[in-house]
Amino acid sequence: MRTPIIAGNWKMNNNPEDTTNFVEAVKNQLPDSSKVEAVIAAPAVDLPALLAAAKGSNLHTAAENCYFENAGAFTGETSPLVLSQMGINYVVIGHSERRDYFHETDEDINKKAHAVFANQMTPIICCGESLETREAGQAEEWVQRQVTAALKDLSAAQVASLVIAYEPIWAIGTGKTATSDQAQEICHVIRETVKSLYDEETSDKVRIQYGGSVKPANVKELMSKPDIDGGLVGGASLQPDSFLQLVNYQD
Numbered sequence: 354m355r356t357p358i359i360a361g362n363w364k365m366n367n368n369p370e371d372t373t374n375f376v377e378a379v380k381n382q383l384p385d386s387s388k389v390e391a392v393i394a395a396p397a398v399d400l401p402a403l404l405a406a407a408k409g410s411n412l413h414t415a416a417e418n419c420y421f422e423n424a425g426a427f428t429g430e431t432s433p434l435v436l437s438q439m440g441i442n443y444v445v446i447g448h449s450e451r452r453d454y455f456h457e458t459d460e461d462i463n464k465k466a467h468a469v470f471a472n473q474m475t476p477i478i479c480c481g482e483s484l485e486t487r488e489a490g491q492a493e494e495w496v497q498r499q500v501t502a503a504l505k506d507l508s509a510a511q512v513a514s515l516v517i518a519y520e521p522i523w524a525i526g527t528g529k530t531a532t533s534d535q536a537q538e539i540c541h542v543i544r545e546t547v548k549s550l551y552d553e554e555t556s557d558k559v560r561i562q563y564g565g566s567v568k569p570a571n572v573k574e575l576m577s578k579p580d581i582d583g584g585l586v587g588g589a590s591l592q593p594d595s596f597l598q599l600v601n602y603q604d
Contacts, residue, residue: 355560357576358516358583359600360392360415360477361590362445362564367395369402376406378593383411384601390583391600393590394445394477397431404440415443415477418451421464423472433465437472444469445585447479447503449522459502466503470511477516477585478503479564480543484523492521493542500546509551513558517543518585524565525587533571536563537578544580569598576602 367375372395383391394415395403403414420430436444446469447462462478469476480499482492496519504512519539524531531539540561548556563575564585575581589595 355558355582356387356390357603358390358392358560358562359572359586359602360394360443360445360516360518360562360583361586361596361599362394362417362448363396363399363591364417364450364587365396366591367399369399372399372402373406375593375596376403376410376412379597380407380410380412382597382601384603386411386413389600389603391596392443393596394443400436400439400441413442414440415445416441417445417448419444419446419465419469421461421468423468433468433472433474437474441474443475443477443516445477445479445518447499449479449481449520449525453522459499462503463505466507466515470507475515477518477562479518479520479585481520481522481525481565487521487523492539496539496542497546500543501550504547504550509555512547512551513555516560516562516583517547518562518564519543520564520585528566530566530571531563533574533578533581536565536575537580540578540580567599569595569602572599572602 392413394417416436419433423434446465451457466476480496482495486495544556560582562583562585563581567584567586568589
């Protein structure tokens with residue numbers, strides 16, 4: 354049985370004071386982590402505040418990105434070693450905005466996945482197609498290629514423990530949402546890709562999120578699908594009330 358995982362991705366929003374206030378507002382109303390795992394991915398400048406406020410609660414913490422080296426002359430980057438030392442649980446890698454705006458490659462994302470695991474954290478690996486790719490009938494092939502590249506040389510045990518987030522680029526921040534059937538279709542493709550690369554046991558264990566204008570109004574329908582194990586949520590995770598509705602969708 355896969356534990357559902359709802360992760361808020363704040364992107365470049367909120368300051369440390371906002372972060373503390375947010376966590377204080379939600380931390381006593383979160384579900385048990387065995388029921389639904391609640392995660393917030395915050396900007397690097399907010400992570401100390403996030404960790405301090407979340408201590409002792411059911412809120413899991415995530416960084417929005419990291420580099421694939423632990424240290425060195427990489428001005429402006431975030432060290433996975435330091436994130437691990439701070440106590441971060443997850444790192445989001447391969448988000449479409451990182452791929453598009455900052456030109457990250459599949460090879461970069463694979464290197465980051467290895468670095469995250471080497472530092473005892475868990476990657477949330479993003480994949481997804483553009484509207485042009487979908488309209489050309491190439492969405493499945495595109496996502497299969499991204500997943501295959503991201504998982505290169507990872508062990509079956511590592512893959513079974515990580516999270517893959519399917520986020521169609523055309524549905525991120527646009528107000529458009531893939532239908533639950535469209536989301537399920539590609540999430541099933543992802544699970545079948547993992548099965549072909551590893552085995553059925555590994556594909557049965559890996560958790561797959563849908564990301565793309567997830568909100569309280571559609572979370573239950575999305576989560577009802579057999580291959581959707583959670584959501585990677587942008588705007589709807591910025592307010593305590595809507596985040597709580599998302600993570601408590603079973604109630």
